[in-house]
Amino acid sequence: xxxxxxxxxWLIALPLMGFFILLFIPARAKxxxxxxxxxxxxxxxxxxxxxxxxxxxxxxxxQQVVRLPWVRIGDLTIEFYLGVDGLSLLxxxxxxFLTPIAILSTWSAVEEGVKGFMLFFLLLESxxxxxxxxxxxxxxxxxxxxxxxxxxxxxxxxxxxxxxYAAVKFFLFTMFGSVLMLLGILYLGLQTRTFAWDxxxxxxxxxxxxxxxxxxxxxLAFAIKVPMFPLHTWLPDAHVEAxxxxxxxxxxxxxxxxxxxxxxFNLPLFPQATLQLAPWMAALAVVGxxxxxxxxxxxxxxxxxxxxxxxxxxxxxxxxxFALTAQGLEGAVLQMINHGLSTGALFLIVGMLYxxxxxxxxxxxxxxxxxxxxxxALSLIVTLSSxxxxxxxxxxxxxxxxxxxxxxxxxxSPWFAxxxxxxxxxAAIYLLTMFEKVFLGPVRHEENRRLPxxxxxxxLTLAPIILLIFWIGLYPQPFLDLIHPSAERLxxxxxxxxxxxx
Amino acid sequence: MSLSDLMMVLPIAFTLVWALVxxxxxxxxxxxxxxxxxxxxxxxxxxxxxxxxxxxxxxxSAFRDMVVLDNFAVFLNxxxxxxxxxxxxxxxxxxxxxxxxxxxxxxxxxxxIAGMMLLTQANHLILVFLALEFLSIPxxxxxxxxxxxxxxxxxxLKYFLLGAFxxxxxxxxxxxxxxATANASLTGVIEAVRSGSAEVGFLTAGAVMLLVGFGFKxxxxxxxxxxxxxxxxxxxxxxxxMAVATKAAGFAVLMxxxxxxxxxxxxxxxxxxxxxxxxxxxxxxLLALAQSNIKRLLAYSSIANAGYLLMAFVPYGNxxxxxxxxxxxxxxxxxxxxxxxxxWAVVVALEQAEGRGxxxxxxxxxxxxxPWLGVTMLIFMLSLxxxxxxxxxxxxxxxxxxxxxxxxxxxxxxxxxxxxxSAYYYLRIVVIMxxxxxxxxxxxxxxxxxxxIGTAAAVVLxxxxxxxxxxxxxxxxxxxx
Numbered sequence: 013x014x015x016x017x018x019x020x021x022w023l024i025a026l027p028l029m030g031f032f033i034l035l036f037i038p039a040r041a042k043x044x045x046x047x048x049x050x051x052x053x054x055x056x057x058x059x060x061x062x063x064x065x066x067x068x069x070x071x072x073x074x075q076q077v078v079r080l081p082w083v084r085i086g087d088l089t090i091e092f093y094l095g096v097d098g099l100s101l102l103x104x105x106x107x108x109f110l111t112p113i114a115i116l117s118t119w120s121a122v123e124e125g126v127k128g129f130m131l132f133f134l135l136l137e138s139x140x141x142x143x144x145x146x147x148x149x150x151x152x153x154x155x156x157x158x159x160x161x162x163x164x165x166x167x168x169x170x171x172x173x174x175x176x177y178a179a180v181k182f183f184l185f186t187m188f189g190s191v192l193m194l195l196g197i198l199y200l201g202l203q204t205r206t207f208a209w210d211x212x213x214x215x216x217x218x219x220x221x222x223x224x225x226x227x228x229x230x231x232l233a234f235a236i237k238v239p240m241f242p243l244h245t246w247l248p249d250a251h252v253e254a255x256x257x258x259x260x261x262x263x264x265x266x267x268x269x270x271x272x273x274x275x276x277f278n279l280p281l282f283p284q285a286t287l288q289l290a291p292w293m294a295a296l297a298v299v300g301x302x303x304x305x306x307x308x309x310x311x312x313x314x315x316x317x318x319x320x321x322x323x324x325x326x327x328x329x330x331x332x333x334f335a336l337t338a339q340g341l342e343g344a345v346l347q348m349i350n351h352g353l354s355t356g357a358l359f360l361i362v363g364m365l366y367x368x369x370x371x372x373x374x375x376x377x378x379x380x381x382x383x384x385x386x387x388x389a390l391s392l393i394v395t396l397s398s399x400x401x402x403x404x405x406x407x408x409x410x411x412x413x414x415x416x417x418x419x420x421x422x423x424x425s426p427w428f429a430x431x432x433x434x435x436x437x438x439a440a441i442y443l444l445t446m447f448e449k450v451f452l453g454p455v456r457h458e459e460n461r462r463l464p465x466x467x468x469x470x471x472l473t474l475a476p477i478i479l480l481i482f483w484i485g486l487y488p489q490p491f492l493d494l495i496h497p498s499a500e501r502l503x504x505x506x507x508x509x510x511x512x513x514x
Numbered sequence: 515m516s517l518s519d520l521m522m523v524l525p526i527a528f529t530l531v532w533a534l535v536x537x538x539x540x541x542x543x544x545x546x547x548x549x550x551x552x553x554x555x556x557x558x559x560x561x562x563x564x565x566x567x568x569x570x571x572x573x574x575s576a577f578r579d580m581v582v583l584d585n586f587a588v589f590l591n592x593x594x595x596x597x598x599x600x601x602x603x604x605x606x607x608x609x610x611x612x613x614x615x616x617x618x619x620x621x622x623x624x625x626x627i628a629g630m631m632l633l634t635q636a637n638h639l640i641l642v643f644l645a646l647e648f649l650s651i652p653x654x655x656x657x658x659x660x661x662x663x664x665x666x667x668x669x670x671l672k673y674f675l676l677g678a679f680x681x682x683x684x685x686x687x688x689x690x691x692x693x694a695t696a697n698a699s700l701t702g703v704i705e706a707v708r709s710g711s712a713e714v715g716f717l718t719a720g721a722v723m724l725l726v727g728f729g730f731k732x733x734x735x736x737x738x739x740x741x742x743x744x745x746x747x748x749x750x751x752x753x754x755x756m757a758v759a760t761k762a763a764g765f766a767v768l769m770x771x772x773x774x775x776x777x778x779x780x781x782x783x784x785x786x787x788x789x790x791x792x793x794x795x796x797x798x799x800l801l802a803l804a805q806s807n808i809k810r811l812l813a814y815s816s817i818a819n820a821g822y823l824l825m826a827f828v829p830y831g832n833x834x835x836x837x838x839x840x841x842x843x844x845x846x847x848x849x850x851x852x853x854x855x856x857x858w859a860v861v862v863a864l865e866q867a868e869g870r871g872x873x874x875x876x877x878x879x880x881x882x883x884x885p886w887l888g889v890t891m892l893i894f895m896l897s898l899x900x901x902x903x904x905x906x907x908x909x910x911x912x913x914x915x916x917x918x919x920x921x922x923x924x925x926x927x928x929x930x931x932x933x934x935x936s937a938y939y940y941l942r943i944v945v946i947m948x949x950x951x952x953x954x955x956x957x958x959x960x961x962x963x964x965x966x967i968g969t970a971a972a973v974v975l976x977x978x979x980x981x982x983x984x985x986x987x988x989x990x991x992x993x994x995x
Contacts, residue, residue: 191930
């Protein structure tokens with residue numbers, strides 16, 4: 013808390029304040045704009061650390077709550093209602109952590125329209141943080157929809173060749189999902205006379221009859237965002253066409269909004285429907301894991317490969333979520349963070365290669381380690397983290413999820429975990445093949461011989477991520493401790509319904 | 515007629531007299547000093563607006579219950595008068611550079627506004643018909659104001675023929691209602707319906723005929739065919755005025771008559787309203803997809819928006835949500851009006867002589883080249899799509915809330931899915947403006963910029979405090995004499 017204003021408010025307000033300051037910096041002062049945006053996002057990260065310092069570990073309830081009435085319509089009030097608990101805390105931190113890194117990565121990659129880029133980036137950050145902090149359903153929807161606007165610009169203006177197609181597809185897919193969620197929100201509000209998350213939780217019985225429909229209305233929006241098979245087709249386009257920083261944020265954070273939505277809304281608000289549909293969701297998740305991995309293996313374009321690997325990795329998150337065990341949920345949240353870190357880093361690496369060679373075809377590389385040893389070494393760590401090598405972060409998340417899925421009473425079948433394990437093996441195959449084709453072997457192309465290795469700024473963008481990769485991999489306990497109480501409570505809540513049903 | 519009677523219609527009377535004075539002044543004014551007329555018209559509208567707002571909170575009837583005054587009328591009259599002011603701002607430079615500045619323009623605009631206000635306050639079916647003609651005839655002329663351009667003449671003729679056609683429906687409906695109740699005064703009809711002396715069959719037929727007639731005015735499907743051609747052919751400031759004010763007037767009379775006279779017929783009329791609302795949303799949005807001319811695209815968008823408004827009106831017979839329906843419809847009209855006028859201002863800025871500068875391709879590169887105009891158009895498109903942090907989002911939110919509260923989840927689903935379709939064509943304009951290279955030609959004009967920036971600021975800033983606006987519309991209740 014600073015000046016009597018909660019950290020949560022600062023988290024949303026700081027990027028907006030930066031936005032308004034940047035508005036008045038002339039477009040030709042490119043460096044001033046870059047530094048302004050970076051400084052803003054670093055301050056925001058500072059606010060996130062402030063929030064972390066105040067967070068009571070071990071308390072499963074919502075904390076640091078900010079609650080103000082906003083729009084009063086008859087007897088229904090839309091509130092400006094923010095709060096944080098174990099499910100959202102790490103995601104907020106991840107958002108505030110990745111944004112400055114993404115901005116730093118654009119230093120030389122974005123030369124045209126720096127002002128617009130930074131303005132949209134700060135708007136996006138504010139919107140994403142709002143999504144993770146909002147506890148009023150309408151407020152959540154507003155932030156959720158609002159993130160679309162800066163993102164289509166980031167893809168559509170600063171993206172690759174088919175950027176317009178990708179941007180429009182991204183917008184329409186997401187909007188299609190979210191309008192039905194809006195309908196669900198309106199229905200909930202009119203049935204219970206409240207939009208507040210915890211008040212709805214108390215009144216679950218009121219809308220118990222419509223649970224399956226509500227689950228589907230919310231679930232469609234989240235499943236598109238995650239994305240779950242077969243709703244994933246927007247993702248490869250958006251990822252491939254987006255500029256590097258856009259891909260980092262898209263993979264690192266936007267996809268997590270969908271997974272987080274399941275955790276925050278579907279599980280606790282519609283527990284009967286969750287129990288009923290969990291095997292189906294888990295089955296789709298497993299299909300996504302295997303399908304994403306198989307398609308990733310077939311790619312020639314590194315960025316596409318990473319994009320499809322996201323489909324596979326996010327499948328683990330959904331599987332862990334619908335295993336409905338404490339381990340599964342903890343693993344799911346941790347895997348979200350891990351995926352944000354390792355895939356974010358992979359996209360940064362792809363971006364660094366692309367800036368030097370202006371191609372992403374694996375056949376254009378080979379033997380890069382010899383030319384760029386620093387990039388090679390860092391890439392190896394990131395690749396190993398992404399494929400889940402023990403000792404690095406990816407392993408902890410995936411292992412916890414598989415353990416949770418294996419022990420799950422709801423899924424009640426070892427097949428889910430068994431097949432998903434195949435995904436881990438496939439990930440090793442496609443990621444190592446990619447690494448081999450790009451970095452190992454002889455230098456096959458003359459133009460690759462004189463590529464400059466990473467400069468200080470580039471190392472600075474990767475270093476913090478790699479630090480966390482090791483930290484989570486070697487000593488994950490502090491992170492799990494943050495998640496555990498809230499995950500435990502959520503599972504207890506869903507399980508109590510299961511018991512009542514018997 | 516007493517003085518208190520006159521007080522009830524003071525804004526109307528003032529507007530009429532002012533229009534006549536302007537006609538006289540025009541006779542003495544040299545041709546090159548027509549600009550003075552525009553300023554005088556603006557002055558007149560501003561005074562009328564002041565008179566209108568001074569009436570807020572008052573209610574009553576006058577001229578033996580021929581007209582009523584209520585907050586509903588005050589709100590809508592203000593909307594028409596402000597629309598008139600904005601249309602003037604759009605036209606100030608436009609009329610000059612398109613060489614169609616003639617003094618009649620201003621008087622006709624005022625006549626039409628007076629007709630709208632009369633239509634909103636009318637409490638007698640004959641007066642409703644009279645006011646409907648009174649607002650329409652000046653508009654027929656205004657639609658053809660770009661004469662001798664063929665498109666404009668075509669627009670005027672089409673508007674006139676279909677307008678006359680729809681008036682016939684209204685008249686027939688009035689005759690049937692009169693036949694059913696032996697009364698043409700709204701108060702009398704309500705009394706007859708309440709006492710059970712009304713002949714239900716004729717009354718229903720009359721209501722349907724009235725619905726058809728008003729359906730033409732608000733451009734609801736399947737009575738929308740005229741709108742794209744008329745919107746395209748008319749001088750753009752007139753088009754903007756029609757899209758906002760005429761539509762609002764059509765909805766005003768629809769609300770007053772159906773809520774007052776036919777709540778009892780809701781069971782038989784609701785399926786018709788349901789069908790028209792669903793069709794309007796679907797057809798309007800689908801046809802907008804195929805447009806390459808910005809004026810036609812906005813015309814179809816205005817049809818689709820009429821569909822959203824009608825969606826909230828479907829449960830009009832349900833007393834529990836009727837009040838909510840009115841306030842959310844008025845809110846939407848205001849949100850839509852601000853957004854649309856802004857968009858039309860941008861269209862005017864890009865329009866060149868001979869109807870050039872009106873294809874979507876002419877907007878390529880607008881965003882980077884003219885940041886202010888680009889951002890305002892972006893805001894209008896987002897607001898029309900219903901993206902949060904714009905008034906359009908709250909407008910849709912309140913309309914859908916009404917539909918869901920009344921139990922029309924099916925209609926709400928149609929509305930929400932069609933708004934995803936609409937996202938495609940609104941987004942296309944954004945994409946063309948920001949993501950395609952081009953050399954747009956823009957007319958720099960202070961009044962246009964004022965309208966575009968003013969409405970854009972309103973659309974964004976008011977969205978932070980939507981509740982104050984909603985309270986305003988919630989107070990705009992209908993008064994029964």
